[in-house]
Amino acid sequence: MKQKGFLHVLFDGMTAFILFLFILSFSVTFTLNFRPLYYMDIEHLDIEWESGIPKDEIRENYDVLIDYNSMFTDEELEFPTLAMSETGKIHFEEVKVIFVLFQKMALVTAILGFWLIFAQKKRRGGRYLKYTGIITIVIPTLLGTLIAMNWDKAFVLFHRIAFDNDYWIFDPETDPVITILPDAFFLHCALMIIGLVVAGSVLCFVLYARFARKHCADQNELAKNE
Numbered sequence: 131m132k133q134k135g136f137l138h139v140l141f142d143g144m145t146a147f148i149l150f151l152f153i154l155s156f157s158v159t160f161t162l163n164f165r166p167l168y169y170m171d172i173e174h175l176d177i178e179w180e181s182g183i184p185k186d187e188i189r190e191n192y193d194v195l196i197d198y199n200s201m202f203t204d205e206e207l208e209f210p211t212l213a214m215s216e217t218g219k220i221h222f223e224e225v226k227v228i229f230v231l232f233q234k235m236a237l238v239t240a241i242l243g244f245w246l247i248f249a250q251k252k253r254r255g256g257r258y259l260k261y262t263g264i265i266t267i268v269i270p271t272l273l274g275t276l277i278a279m280n281w282d283k284a285f286v287l288f289h290r291i292a293f294d295n296d297y298w299i300f301d302p303e304t305d306p307v308i309t310i311l312p313d314a315f316f317l318h319c320a321l322m323i324i325g326l327v328v329a330g331s332v333l334c335f336v337l338y339a340r341f342a343r344k345h346c347a348d349q350n351e352l353a354k355n356e
Contacts, residue, residue, distance in 0.1 A: 145246040146261035152239035153266050153330035158232045161322045162199060168192055171315045181309035187211050188310045195307070199226050201233040209307060218305040221297040228292060256341030263334035270324040270331070277324075281317050 161167070169189065172178060178185045191209045198207045207214070207222050214222075250258060276284040289298045300308035 141246075141250070142258040142261055145243070145250060145258035146265055148239050148242050148246055149258070149262040149334070150265045151235060152243050153262070153327055154269060155232045155236035155239060157323045157326035157330065158229075159236045160326060161319050162229055162232075163196065164322070165193070165196060167318060167322060168315060171312075171318060175312055175314050177310055177312065177315075180312070181306075183211075183306075183310060191307065191310065195222070198222070199229045201230045212306050213304065214307065215301070215304040217297040218300060218307070220295075221293070221300075224293055224297075256338050259334045259338035259341065263331045263338065266327060266331040266334065270327045273320065273324050277317070277320060282313070285313060285316060 172185055172188055177183075177188060181188065187210075191212050194209055195207070197203055198205070207219065207226075246258075250256075273284075276287075302309050
């Protein structure tokens with residue numbers, strides 16, 4: 131019985147970890163492809179005025195960048211109207227590797243998660259949802275703390291961890307794309323990712339509470355019938 135209980139906990143933990151990876155990777159992928167966020171920031175952050183580039187041109191170059199970061203695109207990055215240095219090109223190639231990794235992770239964990247949830251269906255307790263909610267809430271808590279303490283330092287720290295060079299430090303003269311990608315926009319992206327992850331965690335807790343009540347009601351009904 132103890133071994134069986136341990137295997138159930140292990141299976142719940144594995145399911146929770148896969149669902150956590152899905153929530154995280156989905157949140158990043160969704161935010162990357164949610165272009166209205168950037169379109170709103172063009173106005174909100176006065177990007178047109180700050181960069182000196184017309185709004186339509188800003189959107190055109192941004193759309194090309196987002197299309198380039200898709201796992202379904204193999205074409206090289208070439209901005210319609212903006213110059214790009216060799217180091218800038220290398221940086222965007224490195225960024226794409228990271229984004230494609232998140233996109234593939236979202237796809238794989240969605241399939242694995244669906245299978246694991248189906249395999250758990252007979253047990254009905256849904257404890258893996260509680261574990262998922264607990265694990266998932268750690269990410270927004272840590273990120274939110276770093277952002278609240280100092281967004282600029284958090285931004286720099288992320289780049290130093292993610293990249294082994296300083297190619298992410300753009301010169302506006304050689305890579306004018308940086309003038310249409312202000313730090314505040316990336317802050318908004320980070321907040322959106324955190325919000326989506328929190329929503330995923332809350333959803334897991336809500337579903338767990340629902341399944342737990344149903345499981346308890348079923349057990350009580352079974353006891354009465356006996």
